[in-house]
Amino acid sequence: MKLRLFHHPGFEAPIGDHIMPIRKFRLVADALASDPRIEIVAPHPVDDADLLRVHTCAYVNAIRTGEPRALAESQKFPWSPALLDSLLLTNGAVHAAASQALEAGASGALASGFHHASADHGEGFCTFNGLIVALEKLRAEGRIRRAAVLDMDLHYGNGTASLATSRDWLFALSIYGNDYWNNEPFRDVSVIRHPAGPNHAEAVLPNGCRGDEMLDILEKHLPVLLDRAKPDILLYQAGADPLRDDPYSPLDLGPDDLLARDHRVFEFAAEHGLPTAWVLAGGYAPDLSKVIAVHVNTARACCEVFAG
Numbered sequence: 001m002k003l004r005l006f007h008h009p010g011f012e013a014p015i016g017d018h019i020m021p022i023r024k025f026r027l028v029a030d031a032l033a034s035d036p037r038i039e040i041v042a043p044h045p046v047d048d049a050d051l052l053r054v055h056t057c058a059y060v061n062a063i064r065t066g067e068p069r070a071l072a073e074s075q076k077f078p079w080s081p082a083l084l085d086s087l088l089l090t091n092g093a094v095h096a097a098a099s100q101a102l103e104a105g106a107s108g109a110l111a112s113g114f115h116h117a118s119a120d121h122g123e124g125f126c127t128f129n130g131l132i133v134a135l136e137k138l139r140a141e142g143r144i145r146r147a148a149v150l151d152m153d154l155h156y157g158n159g160t161a162s163l164a165t166s167r168d169w170l171f172a173l174s175i176y177g178n179d180y181w182n183n184e185p186f187r188d189v190s191v192i193r194h195p196a197g198p199n200h201a202e203a204v205l206p207n208g209c210r211g212d213e214m215l216d217i218l219e220k221h222l223p224v225l226l227d228r229a230k231p232d233i234l235l236y237q238a239g240a241d242p243l244r245d246d247p248y249s250p251l252d253l254g255p256d257d258l259l260a261r262d263h264r265v266f267e268f269a270a271e272h273g274l275p276t277a278w279v280l281a282g283g284y285a286p287d288l289s290k291v292i293a294v295h296v297n298t299a300r301a302c303c304e305v306f307a308g
Contacts, residue, residue, distance in 0.1 A: 001307065002036075003037055003106060003307045004107050005108045005109070006040070006096045006107070006110065007025060007029040007042070008042045008043060012025065020125045021291065024292060025110050025111055027288070028110050028299075029110050031296045037303045038299065043089060043095070045089050050136070050137050051091070051128055053140065054132045055128055055129075058120065059121060063087065063127060066080075071121060074121040074122045074183070075116075075125055075126055076122075090112065094133065095133070097134075097279070098135070099143070101277040104306075108277060108279065109277065111130070113129075113237045114126035115131060115151055115158075115160045115281070119163060123159060124155065124183060129160060131235050135170065139169070144233050145232055146231045147171075147234075148233075149170070150234060150236045151174040151237040152218075152237060152242070152261060153282045154176060154251070155176055155179075155239075155282065156174050158194065171224075171231065174202045175205065176204065177209060177242055181194060189205070203217055207250040209252060210253070210257070214261060215260060215264060218261060222265075222268045226272065235277055236276055236279070238265075238279065238280065238281060240258070240282050241284060243258060245290050246283065248284060255290070255293055263305065280295050280298070283295070
């Protein structure tokens with residue numbers, strides 16, 4: 001059976017010349033389109049009810065209307081009337097991938113998980129938290145009871161952690177090399193600016209971290225995802241920004257290191273029978289082809305583990 005991935009041309013919000021290379025979603029889809037192991041499918045958008053399980057009405061309305069403008073642009077994107085439509089589709093893709101993973105074992109959304117978004121505002125190029133929106137929708141549909149998120153973006157998943165705090169059915173683990181707090185990244189991870197909680201934990205990749213050290217840290221912390229109870233689904237935020245070429249990254253990780261990371265995550269999920277859906281995340285290297293290659297490798301690693 002082919003690995004089903006989700007993409008839609010409408011993912012590309014009109015944000016102009018922005019450090020977030022939003023066209024990468026299309027370029028990844030194009031790069032994977034000829035792989036015989038992969039089927040790319042258009043997702044359905046989520047709706048207001050799906051967003052309002054996670055986000056406040058005031059915030060959703062700000063994204064719809066553009067007012068107040070500071071709130072509508074709290075994620076650091078220029079607001080436009082077309083922004084909401086793209087977000088409904090990207091969030092829909094995360095839900096579609098998670099739903100497919102429950103049926104087939106694995107899937108992916110060729111969009112971001114938007115892990116910095118909190119209930120009442122956006123941060124760090126993240127408007128609505130697609131990870132939690134998808135999981136809440138699955139719970140409303142009666143398809144899951146418990147879930148876990150593994151976040152391996154370069155930056156700490158502060159929005160997901162904040163949303164996990166009030167959801168005892170969710171466990172979130174962030175393994176990161178840059179802290180992120182109050183809508184600002186912090187390159188120095190020697191000082192932790194946030195506490196772990198009963199249902200969210202974190203691990204730091206130190207400055208200059210190499211591949212073997214990253215894999216050791218990953219191996220040590222993967223079992224934490226199963227500590228409380230086996231989740232019904234795992235969502236994996238597969239960041240490209242830990243790459244050494246990324247302007248935000250203080251890590252010494254190459255594309256082969258990130259490929260080994262993805263392999264190990266998928267192998268762990270398969271070993272423990274965890275349906276797994278992944279999303280693209282991060283990636284700001286000036287040479288966009290290097291970002292695309294990391295994301296394509298995530299899909300291919302998933303194929304090798306789950307599609308044979």
